[in-house]
Amino acid sequence: MNVAILGSGRGSNADAILRAQSAGLLGGARIVSLFCDIPGARILELGPRFGVPAFQPDAGPFKTKFPPEVEREWARRIRDTGADFVVLAGFMRVVKAPLLEAFAGRIINLHPSLLPAFPGLDAIGQAWRRGVRVSGCTVHHVNAEVDGGAIIDQAAVRREDGDTLADFERKIHEAEHALLPAVLARLAAAEAS
Ligand code: GAR
Numbered sequence: 001m002n003v004a005i006l007g008s009g010r011g012s013n014a015d016a017i018l019r020a021q022s023a024g025l026l027g028g029a030r031i032v033s034l035f036c037d038i039p040g041a042r043i044l045e046l047g048p049r050f051g052v053p054a055f056q057p058d059a060g061p062f063k064t065k066f067p068p069e070v071e072r073e074w075a076r077r078i079r080d081t082g083a084d085f086v087v088l089a090g091f092m093r094v095v096k097a098p099l100l101e102a103f104a105g106r107i108i109n110l111h112p113s114l115l116p117a118f119p120g121l122d123a124i125g126q127a128w129r130r131g132v133r134v135s136g137c138t139v140h141h142v143n144a145e146v147d148g149g150a151i152i153d154q155a156a157v158r159r160e161d162g163d164t165l166a167d168f169e170r171k172i173h174e175a176e177h178a179l180l181p182a183v184l185a186r187l188a189a190a191e192a193s
Helices: 011-020 043-051 068-080 098-101 125-128 166-190
Strands: 002-007 030-036 085-088 107-111 134-141 151-158
Touching: 002 011, 011 030, 011 043, 011 166, 030 043, 030 068, 068 098, 068 107, 085 166, 107 166, 125 166, 134 166
Parallel strands: 002 030, 002 085, 085 107
Antiparallel strands: 107 134, 134 151
16 A cells, blocks of 8 residues: 655654654555645655655645645646555645545545544634543545545543643644554555455
């Protein structure tokens, strides 16, 4: 399974995946490229650090969506790196037909809540403000409905008495860093068998 990671920001989940790969924990999944839609985002620094090609193609004039022709160009560029599977790890742009069709059934996303609760932006803040005692993270297949594809796996996080929002965020990110590489390794193993 040749995987492209798409991200927009810090890249801590891409970092967790690449560290898992370096430790031999990704099984048959191989990270072949990183793509980022935000100039100068920290995720781009992971490319040289891990020896993985990193790209920041123009994503068009909007903040959270692609113009269709730009999305087709992204699909082509991702394919050109040899990728046959896409992981959205903090990619803050809605993915539509051009990418969904180019990687049919082969795009997964990480979301920082226990879906179907708290889809959309600022999921951690939404859960915090709602006062839930258990939240977490979800890895799911991507389809045309934002955060609505079939759930692959989840990890739960408890909000303890005295936890601050920063504690809650840290615990959810720690859960993500364990969950996403484990799911990738499992999907690659299932594909190889
Ligand atoms: C992660 O918490 C991920 O779940 C979230 O963005 C963060 C990226 O962090 N994704 C979404 O909210 C997607 N809707 P990272 O750049 O450090 O990996």
